[in-house]
Amino acid sequence: MILEHCDIEIDPAKQKEFEEAILRGVDTVISKAKGFKGYKVNHSIETPSRYLLLIYWDTLENHTVDFRGSTAFADWRAIVGPFFAKPPFVEHMTLVGKST
Template sequence: MILEIADIRIKPGQQAAFDEAIQRALSTVMGKVKGALSYSVHKGVESPERYVLQIAWTSIEAHNVGFRESPAFGEWRAIIGPFFASPPVVEHFDLLVKS
């Protein structure tokens, strides 16, 4: 399993609309993406325009090829992309320790 972490910064004052949009994007798009195992979204307390999206993938290829090169990625970006203040910073992680 690979964990994708996306650090997302949205335009000021758009939190309520983005909250709805990302929930809609996850429920409508992620459900049909092969290789996506689970996801969570965390909203900044001190920085309310900052969100951290975590998606567990079966492999990096499932994310970088299976998702990003599919029509689903265009749908995803059409829903949440207009809120971005800057492009998200995305990295992948291997699990080292779990409690």
Template sequence: MILEVALFDIVPGRETAFEEQFAQAELVISQASGYVRHELQRGIETPTKYVLLVRWQTLEDHTEGFRQSALFTQWRALIGPFFATPPAVEHFHLLAES
């Protein structure tokens, strides 16, 4: 399993609208092949910063399957207008868990 970590910097003053729209975006990403689960967290010190953690079966499920699909286009149309800067996205392999 792969963990996608995406950091979102949201336009100040648009946090509530982003969170409301994200509820719709959740329905889109959850339809993607290889999607396992996700969580969205909001910054405490910087409330315009969010981290999205998405579990995928494989890296390709995200980078090829989802990112090159119509679902991604829908996803980005829903939440993209709230981004102050392009998201930073990286992928990780689990090495240890307790």
């Protein structure tokens, strides 16, 4: 399983609208993508403009090829892109360990 880590910065004055948009975007667009396994959205307490979107994919290619190469990616960006203060920082991770 692959974890997509997406660090997003927005205008904190638009927090309520962005939170509605990101949840709607994941639920209506990303969740239907091949290999999608789940997600979390976290909001920073210390930095109100910062959000972390964590998406679990079966494979790296499910995100980088299947989703990003689809029309669904444009649909996703149309929903959340207007809120971005700068392009999000995205990287992919694999699990090394966890506690239960």
